[in-house]
Amino acid sequence: MFIRSIIALLAAMSVSAALAQTSAEEQQRRRAHLPSIRAATDCIAREALREPLAVDAVQQNRLHEILRDPMLRCTGPIGFMISEHDRLYGWGTGRAFFDGPYLQDVTRAVLARIKPDVDRRVTEAGRLEAERQAQVARAEAERRQRLQIAEQARNLLRDRMYECTTRQLVDLVSSSENANVLATAAMTICRREVDQALDAALEAFTVENGGSGSADLAQFRNRLRDVVRENVVTNAVQARAASSSTPTQPRSMAPATQPANANASGTGQTAVRDCLRSASKLREGKLVAQDELVKTMLELCRPEIETAARNVFAADPVITLDKARENTLTQAVTEARTLAGVTP
Structure with missing residues (x-):
């Protein structure tokens, strides 16, 4: 019995040693x-x-x-x-x-x-x-600041241009020439003011649209000059009408001034429509957002819209000037959206 135990122990030790060797x-x-x-x-x-x-x-x-x-x-x-x-x-x-x-x-x-x-x-x-986003934000902020300055300069020089042409029309209206001749003469006399206004408008356009080719800018400038000329012709017609109705007391028909009589309200609305039609062609053939086009049209025709509003105010003793401006602007927006092809 003892011998068997010894043999079993030795066998177990041999197996353990073999396993240890295998693991190693x-x-x-x-x-x-x-x-x-x-x-x-x-x-x-x-x-x-x-x-x-x-x-x-x-x-x-x-x-x-x-x-x-x-x-x-x-x-x-x-x-x-x-x-x-x-x-x-x-x-x-x-x-x-x-x-x-x-x-x-x-x-x-x-x-x-x-x-x-x-x-x-x-x-x-x-x-x-x-x-990158911070750089884009900085660039956009700088662009907006430059655009604000450019738009302010554009508006200032545009008003100065129309003031000059209107003064000249008042002096020239007594001649027998037609409105086109009067407009040409007024723009020639006010050539410096016209060029400065066009340059400022072109600068604002360039800043807003990120630049463009020289040919496109030249075409835009020419179309803008056409719009200005049509506006001056309209002012010449108004000045001639005012001169005919009150020959002894000629009055200025500058944009944003009160008309000579209530009958001028219809002429003012026509001037707004004519201006918007001309302005709608400024970006003809270009891919441009319709809302941006409407905004540009209304901005270019701001003097005509103001004149039409004052005509309505003068013709209607009940309506206030603010209400006349609101109504006229609403009509102008509707007309501009129609011309720009904006669906209701």
Whole structure:
């Protein structure tokens, strides 16, 4: 009985020693194989970072979808890993290791390697985007400031131009020439004021629209001059009418001044329509937002709208000037939207 116990104990010790030796050998083989595993995974990680959708794949938890091409570019390190496994564990075991445990863990291993770099890219992209947006905001603020200054200069010089042409029309209206001749004479005498007003309007247009070709600007300037001429012709007609009704007391028919009599209200509305029609052609053939075109038309015809409002106010003793302006502007907006093709 004693002898049997001794034999059993010795057998158990032999098995334990064999298991310990096997475990030690396994650890040694794993340590020997580990460098080739790391080299293969490092290669796949480097190649994965070169993929255009690498950042998106990581953020969307879809990294496994983009690893095929990186692995194809790492056939050398992967092949060495497989051959090392064959050498350490026996021929044919390397392919089984690659298809099984390695592929099951490669996404996690690659992610652990590339995530810090991806995080840096995301942070840098966010910083660059914030800088870009800030730059765009600064540029837009500067553009708005320049546009405000340009519009103020345009309005000031436009009013000065019409004041000059109206003064000249009052002096010239006593001649027998027709309205076209009077308008030409007035614009010639006020040539400096006209050129300054056109230059200011062109500057405001350029700032608002981000610049344009020299040919387009020249065409816009010519059309704008045509609008000014039509307005001056209209003022000449009004001045002639005022002179005929009150020959001993000629009155100025400048935009934004009260008409000589109530009958001028119809002429004022006609002047608004004529001005809007001319202004609607300023951007003919150009791709432009309809609302922007309406805004430009109303701005160009502001003197005619004000004159028409004052005509209505003078013709109707009940209506207030503010109400006349409101009604006239509403009619002008409707007319401008119709000419611009804006659907109700």
